[in-house]
Amino acid sequence: MSSEHMQIGEVAARTELSLRTIRHYEETGLVIPSARSQGGFRLYTEADVARLMVIRRMKPLGFTLDEMRDLLDITDRLDAAAGDDLPADRREELLERLRDFDRAAKKRVEDLRTQLSRAEEFAAALAARLTRVPAP
Structure with missing residues (x-):
């Protein structure tokens, strides 16, 4: 091997x-x-x-298998066409699709940050509530 x-x-x-x-x-x-x-x-x-x-x-951001496949196809095509082998219009189309993934990833990260912030607020509220429970 x-x-x-x-x-x-x-x-x-x-x-x-x-x-x-x-x-x-x-x-x-x-x-x-x-x-x-x-x-x-x-x-x-x-x-x-x-x-x-x-x-x-990609998985924690909720991308589907088809979306993963699409992104990998885009990057494969761009990598295979390193240089000028790809017509300019096709290259720009692939780059725009890549930009779409970039925007979607950034949006999903921001959504996760919001969810995490809410979860942390909830956990803090529970912890505060536990400190207010009278001793038996």
Whole structure:
């Protein structure tokens, strides 16, 4: 096995994703192991790990599998067309879709901050209430 490749257990440890989750992302086509060992074990590269990290970061923001797939497709196309291989109008279309994801992510982060603030207020109110409970 090449030192460039990792088995799924190492990838799981590095990404903090379960084996089951990684396999699920494979089944849905979000990430495909770059190779297989002679024994049939999935083998992943640093690029596969980076792809899984994108997915892991999108999940808490509530992006769907289809949205994850769309973003990965956009970034794959932009990366593959590094330079001037992509027509300008197609490149701009992909960049605009990427900007849409950026705006959506920022909005979802702000929504999560609001939810967290409300949750912290609630927890503080409960803690304050507990301090006011008379001793038996």
